[in-house]
Amino acid sequence: MKEPSLSPLVGVPEPVTVRVPAKINLHLAVGGLRPDGYHDLVTVFQAVSLYDGVTATPARTLTLTVSGEGAPGLPADSRNLAWRAATLLAERTGVGPAVHLDLAKGIPVAGGLAGGSADAAGALVACDALWGTGLGRTELMELAAELGADVAFGLVGGTALGTGRGEHLTPVLAGGRWHWVLGVAHGGLSTPAVYQELDRLRAATDPEPDTEPAATYERSPAIDPAYGLINALRLQDVEQLGKLLANDLQPAALSLRPELRQTLRAAADLGALGAVVSGSGPTCALLARSEEHAVRLAAALAGAGVCRTVKVVTGPVGGARLVDAL
Ligand code: C5P
Numbered sequence: 367m368k369e370p371s372l373s374p375l376v377g378v379p380e381p382v383t384v385r386v387p388a389k390i391n392l393h394l395a396v397g398g399l400r401p402d403g404y405h406d407l408v409t410v411f412q413a414v415s416l417y418d419g420v421t422a423t424p425a426r427t428l429t430l431t432v433s434g435e436g437a438p439g440l441p442a443d444s445r446n447l448a449w450r451a452a453t454l455l456a457e458r459t460g461v462g463p464a465v466h467l468d469l470a471k472g473i474p475v476a477g478g479l480a481g482g483s484a485d486a487a488g489a490l491v492a493c494d495a496l497w498g499t500g501l502g503r504t505e506l507m508e509l510a511a512e513l514g515a516d517v518a519f520g521l522v523g524g525t526a527l528g529t530g531r532g533e534h535l536t537p538v539l540a541g542g543r544w545h546w547v548l549g550v551a552h553g554g555l556s557t558p559a560v561y562q563e564l565d566r567l568r569a570a571t572d573p574e575p576d577t578e579p580a581a582t583y584e585r586s587p588a589i590d591p592a593y594g595l596i597n598a599l600r601l602q603d604v605e606q607l608g609k610l611l612a613n614d615l616q617p618a619a620l621s622l623r624p625e626l627r628q629t630l631r632a633a634a635d636l637g638a639l640g641a642v643v644s645g646s647g648p649t650c651a652l653l654a655r656s657e658e659h660a661v662r663l664a665a666a667l668a669g670a671g672v673c674r675t676v677k678v679v680t681g682p683v684g685g686a687r688l689v690d691a692l
Contacts, residue, residue, distance in 0.1 A: 381423040382495045386488035386520055386686040387413040388479035388679075390546065390644040390651045392607070393595045395587035396614040399565055404515065404531045406586040410538060410595055411516075413523035414546060414681040418481060419470035419692040420448065420488030422496045428452055428463040436475030436554075447482045447514060448489035454509055455490055461497040470692060474675075476554020478619075478645035480516040484686075487520030491686040516645075523685030525599060527592060540599035543680045544607075544653070545660040547638070549629045549673040551648035555619060560646035563618035587614075608639025608653045619647035626650065628672040636666045 389411045397406035418434075430442040430449050443449060448467055456463035467489055473481035490506055490513075493499075501509075503521075510517040511533035518533045519526060525540035591612075598606040620626055626643060629650045633641035637659075638652035652667065654660035660678045668676045 379424055379496055379498075381421050382492050383419055383421040383689055383692060384488040384492040384495075384686050385417045385419055385689045385692065386484040386491075387523055387683050388416040388418075388473040388481060388484060389413050389516065389519055390479065390548075390649075390681070391613060392599075392611055392642070393592045394613040394615060394645065395591060396561075396564060397587045398585040405561060406530065407515070407528060407532045408587045408589050408592050409528045409532055410525065410592055410599075411519045411528055411532075412525045412540065412544065412681040413519070413683045413685060414548075414679040415683050416473055416479070416548070416677060416679050418473050418484050418488060419689075420485055420492045421468040421470070422452075422489070422492035423466045423468070424496065425464055425466035429466045430469070431466070432469045432471060434469075434471035435473070437469075437471055439475060440469075440471075447486040447517070451486040451489040451509070451513055451517070452493050454513060455493050455497075455499065455501075458509065459497065459499040459501065461499055462493060465493055465496060467492070474550050474554070474649060476556065477550060477649040478555065478643065478647040479548075479649055480520060480645065483514050483516035484520045486510070486513045486517045487686045490517075491521070491688065495688055519685070521685045523683055525682045527589075527596065529589070538596050538599060540682055542602050544604070544682070545655070545657050546679050546681060547652040547654060547660050547664045547667060548644075548677040548679055549633070549650040549652060549667055550675045550677065551623065551626060551629070551650075552674040553648070555622060555646055555648045557646040560615055560618045560622065563621055564615055567617060567621060604639060604653065604655055611640040611642040611651070611653065613642050613644075615646050616643040619643045623648050625672070629667075632667060632670040632672050636663055636670070638663055
C-alpha cells in the first residue's frame with residue numbers, strides 16, 4: 367500500500383483519495399433469518415466501473431461531507447457507515463480519528479449497488495493510509511466484515527463468491543470484460559425492508575415455519591447452484607451467464623416496487639442476454655454481449671422511459687484503491 371506523503375512545508379500528511387467501486391450480485395441465494403438478524407447468503411459479486419471517491423484530510427476531529435448523486439439524503443454523522451469505519455479503525459489502532467472525510471458519490475444511493483459499503487471500504491483504506499496504521503490486508507478485511515456484509519467485497523473487488531453474511535470471500539475466475547447496463551430506478555429501497563419482505567413472503571407460503579422448513583428455502587442456502595454461473599464466468603460464456611442470473615431477493619424487491627417489472631420486461635424485449643435486480647434493488651443489471659451491444663441496449667432502455675437513469679458499466683474492476691485524483 368502507498369505510504370502517505372508528507373508535505374515538505376509543514377510535515378503534515380497530505381490528503382489521500384481512494385476510489386471504490388459499486389457491486390452487482392450475479393447470483394444471490396438467501397437462507398433463513400438468523401438469530402443476529404442477518405441471513406446466510408451464497409452470492410457471486412462482481413465489482414463494476416461505477417465509483418465513489420473517499421478523500422481523507424487531516425483534521426482536529428472526525429467530520430464528514432458528502433457531494434454528488436443522492437448526497438442531500440445521506441447522514442453526515444455516525445449513522446454514515448464511512449464515519450463508523452473511521453471510528454472503528456481509530457479504536458483498534460489507537461490513532462485518530464482526526465480526519466475529515468469527503469465522499470464524492472457516483473454510486474446511486476440505496477440502489478442495491480453497495481454504495482454505503484463502498485464508502486466504508488474507501489474510508490478504511492483512506493484513513494489507514496493517512497494515519498499510517500501499518501495494518502495488513504487481513505486486519506482491514508476483519509474490520510470491514512464487522513462494519514457490514516458487503517464492505518469486505520468493496521476492499522477486494524473483482525469477482526468473488528460470498529458466503530456467511532456475504533463477508534467470507536473466495537475469488538472467482540471471470541476473465542475478460544463483462545458488459546452491463548444498469549437501470550437505475552427512481553428512489554431507493556431499504557435493504558432491511560427488502561429482507562423483511564422476503565421473510566414475510568416466505569412465511570406466507572409456509573404456515574408452520576417452526577415445525578417444517580419452507581420448501582422454498584433452507585436455513586443456509588446450498589452453494590451448488592452458484593457453480594453453474596461460476597463455470598459460465600470461467601468459460602466466458604455470456605449467453606449462459608445471462609440465463610443463470612438469479613436473485614432470491616428479487617420477488618421481495620418486486621413486491622415493494624412492482625414497477626421494476628417494467629424494467630425487467632423491457633430488458634427482455636430489448637434483447638438483454640439476462641436481467642436481474644441487483645442485491646436488494648431497485649437497480650436492475652442487464653447483461654450485454656459486447657460494448658457496442660451495451661451502448662445500444664442502454665439507449666433503448668433509456669428510450670423506454672422505465673428508469674430514472676441508465677448507465678453502461680464493465681466488470682470486473684479492482685476494489686478500493688488509492689488514486690492521485692478522482
Ligand atoms: O450489513 P448491511 O449493513 O449491508 O446490512 C443491512 C441490513 O440488511 C441488515 O441489518 C439486515 O437487516 C439485512 N441483511 C441480512 N442478511 C445479510 C445482509 C444484510 O438480513 N446477509
